Amino acid sequence: MASLEELRGELDCLDEQIIALFEKRMEVCSLVADYKIENGRKVYDRAREQEKLLKAASRVEHAYNKKGVQELFTLLMSVSRKLQYQKLSACGTTGRLPFIEVKELDVKNSRIVFQGVEGAYSEAALKQYFGDEVNSYHVRTWKDAMDAIEDGAADFAVLPIENSSAGAVNEVYDLLVEYENYIVGETVLPVSHVLAGLKGSKEDEITRVYSHPQGLMQCEKYLYDHPAMEKISVPNTAVAARKIVEEQDVHHAAICSAYAASLYGLEILREQVNDNRHNSTRFIIVTNQKIFLEHADKISICFELPHESGSLYQIMSHFIYNDLNMTKIESRPIEDRPWEYRFFVDFEGNLADGGVKNAIRGLREETKSMKILGNY
Numbered sequence: 001m002a003s004l005e006e007l008r009g010e011l012d013c014l015d016e017q018i019i020a021l022f023e024k025r026m027e028v029c030s031l032v033a034d035y036k037i038e039n040g041r042k043v044y045d046r047a048r049e050q051e052k053l054l055k056a057a058s059r060v061e062h063a064y065n066k067k068g069v070q071e072l073f074t075l076l077m078s079v080s081r082k083l084q085y086q087k088l089s090a091c092g093t094t095g096r097l098p099f100i101e102v103k104e105l106d107v108k109n110s111r112i113v114f115q116g117v118e119g120a121y122s123e124a125a126l127k128q129y130f131g132d133e134v135n136s137y138h139v140r141t142w143k144d145a146m147d148a149i150e151d152g153a154a155d156f157a158v159l160p161i162e163n164s165s166a167g168a169v170n171e172v173y174d175l176l177v178e179y180e181n182y183i184v185g186e187t188v189l190p191v192s193h194v195l196a197g198l199k200g201s202k203e204d205e206i207t208r209v210y211s212h213p214q215g216l217m218q219c220e221k222y223l224y225d226h227p228a229m230e231k232i233s234v235p236n237t238a239v240a241a242r243k244i245v246e247e248q249d250v251h252h253a254a255i256c257s258a259y260a261a262s263l264y265g266l267e268i269l270r271e272q273v274n275d276n277r278h279n280s281t282r283f284i285i286v287t288n289q290k291i292f293l294e295h296a297d298k299i300s301i302c303f304e305l306p307h308e309s310g311s312l313y314q315i316m317s318h319f320i321y322n323d324l325n326m327t328k329i330e331s332r333p334i335e336d337r338p339w340e341y342r343f344f345v346d347f348e349g350n351l352a353d354g355g356v357k358n359a360i361r362g363l364r365e366e367t368k369s370m371k372i373l374g375n376y
Ligand SMILES: O=C(O)C(=O)C[C@]1(C(=O)O)C=C[C@@H](O)C=C1
Pocket: 029, 032, 043, 044, 045, 046, 048, 049, 052, 076, 077, 078, 080, 081
């Protein structure tokens, strides 16, 4: 039997040949890129890649190697595409993105909409981002807020997108797909819920608790430890507080902010009922224009992928090859297509950066229906 040294020597020799061939292949890919630039052809040719993968598999004998050689060629073609996108970027043929860079948001002359009623966390987020002096009003649902932006009834909307304990706010993700509105900012609001009731109410005599479904979720442990409290969802935590005043029942309480409790003259029966002490919610600022601030450093996109093995893995390479740091990924079911998903990705960067433009070009060609949700 050959020694390990001898076998390694043989591998080194083969690898040298593979490296030399790889370099030759990349030189040809570079010429292909020149041809495509000259003739306005797309980099990604799905049919050609599939044909190559089938052919590669047919040239090897064992099932294990068939899969291996396909993986190898998938990677080779992916590296080839990345080189081609880079060449396209370098000669300025990546095309202009339909987003306009602005120095600042015109807040002074704007109307800002939030969902809920006075005292809602969305209102607190609005004040945290825009200050106290802005012209704001409220609507009943998140969809109403999106409509107000789309119609131009408001210039900006403040919507919750993610909570540190309950996770993504799914409905808002879906609305970002449905509407031609774009994210231009974000703000993270520490969220501390209280149990609030009428004067004279006692925590251990409460039989019904109102809150927003997210509020109820964020206080799951507290509510589990108080099984007598029936949980009732209402459109907003501040609506819950208002309901206690309307009902005048000492056995009813609301899970809301201390601010909402004081606004509606309620007594705090228990401070901090949220499970997580560092509970906070990230809110996005949405507008109907395709604009981004010059110092924006985070991009949100969403896309669909072919329903086949490895497609998400392939797509991730656009972030890796362009040195982009992906900070978040979510998936949501696609309406009317059971068990198929739309992916939402956040990554660091500005739409004016070369690497970002390059990645977006590749993502656009290789995903089904990619949408830039905003740069902020
Ligand atoms: O044949 C092409 O059009 C190429 O760009 C070359 C190549 C490859 O590396 O083989 C790369 C990208 C295409 O999607 C298909 C194949």
